[in-house]
Amino acid sequence: MSGSAPERSVTVFAPATVANVAVGFDVLGFALDGVGDRVTLTLDESSSGLTIESISGVEVDLPKEADRNTATVALAALVRGCGVETGLAVALQKGIPLGSGMGGSAASAVAAVVAADRLFRLDLSREELLRYALEGERVASGAAHADNAAPCLWGGLTAAIAHDPPEVVRLPVPDALVCTLVHPRMRIETRAAREVLPREIPLGAWVEQSMHLCGFLVGCFEGDLSRMGRSMVDRIVGPARSSLIPGHDRARDGAVRAGALGFGIAGSGPSVFAWSSSPDTARAVERELRAAFAAAGLDTDSWISPVSRRGARVESGCGS
């Protein structure tokens, strides 16, 4: 970095994330390594609005209208909130498949607001960035849940413990934990995945899920992988959504057979994830998951990753 003219462009990488984590519907989420979206923001002094310059990567059929794309909706909220008046050109590089359950809309929105924060040296808190990112999420899913955007911003395993205003805490995660994520190539829209959920749940099911949630958090704080795994029980959301995902039950049984600590649907699916206590087990689990989806006639993409400590980060450019 020289002392000359300021950068006029910033690129931010925001990781894919897994929401719900079996036991924390709409509350828990964690970040992955090695897969995510990239947003490059460039100052465009010839205009005062937001324009989407390009969309590239694994998905290109996203809306280019600034009021329909999650990245630009989030950005527009920030621009309004912070009184930015310069024009901005947005280049979006998607690494996260659309409708995969891997937090793609959150990642694009988070990358955009983190890029703007750096470009204009706003020094916003993560809570403020989250609020703007959730504006983008609202476009994608009809509701603003922080369970993807929070781990995307904070990194690690997070719990959204309040939503208005949003409040997020990071939970400790044992180093040995390895995640296998498998994406069967089909799409589930978040809205559709919400429609299959029950509107009410029995009181006893609530109590049971509270027990598992307590067990899971105690496992996190005590570094007890086995307790975390035993607590990843979901009697409500997973069973309601599993019928949307061909091969789900076989995948779950295969993961357990291969020694996974816990298994769940990633966000609203169709991707599924499993946690293991070693890379070898994570690879054995990956084979089982891919085989289950192959048997259902679905091609897959897959990733093996720790629970990444790093959330969205600036990759290049340093702001004006």
Add this chain to the structure above:
Amino acid sequence: MSGSAPERSVTVFAPATVANVAVGFDVLGFALDGVGDRVTLTLDESSSGLTIESISGVEVDLPKEADRNTATVALAALVRGCGVETGLAVALQKGIPLGSGMGGSAASAVAAVVAADRLFRLDLSREELLRYALEGERVASGAAHADNAAPCLWGGLTAAIAHDPPEVVRLPVPDALVCTLVHPRMRIETRAAREVLPREIPLGAWVEQSMHLCGFLVGCFEGDLSRMGRSMVDRIVGPARSSLIPGHDRARDGAVRAGALGFGIAGSGPSVFAWSSSPDTARAVERELRAAFAAAGLDTDSWISPVSRRGARVESGCGS
């Protein structure tokens, strides 16, 4: 203790406990100091059964039939389970008012099984003792929840994270925490308090309570009293039960005004509790709570106590 004939009698004190703790219905509970039940078990070789020799203390109108009293039902389960064949005489000294929400039936059952464990040198694990104690609880409330018996046995603040078989974990509690407990002199039967509960809860309410439960546990592990207090939110059970308790709303508002961190109904009520960060605040809260119930025409008993680290303990006697 001399080297002569073994003790033929053991006395155990088991503390009063507060279940639910606002944010953990049927899951969380904590132990109080200075109030509880005492059970003295004496070997009676002239018979092979259980007999209730005496019931004294604040409550004396409890069933003396061994198959209807929680202490002797729990004891009978242990006697069967462990193959004890000696006759036993039970003296029960109640310090916990009946139907107060202070875990009296759990305390009597726990005291009885802990006394038998010592008397016969059984060295049972706490999980085994819990299972027998819950047999007694089943008589009292029609269901076996560990949210009173667990803190009564373990001491401290506990979470019951599984019920079949029961699994209990202790949660860390900041030293500064002080509990005010006020018992308005009326009775609510656990069964009646269960009947006012909704059978189902909205999905969104479940998510909100999960957020609060996460916040509460994170507060415990991080020693953050303020976060614990902010998370003690109950939109489901408290509102359903508060109408059973004259003065409840005024008590809650008074506790908040006096600076309490959090407020809730103790178990199924009518007792209420509040947590404060200093003894002075706890006393100010106590005045507010007593005044609220006095305005509703109810006399009160009250206690100020830390979250007691000590569960049920042998006070005298050392077993055969």
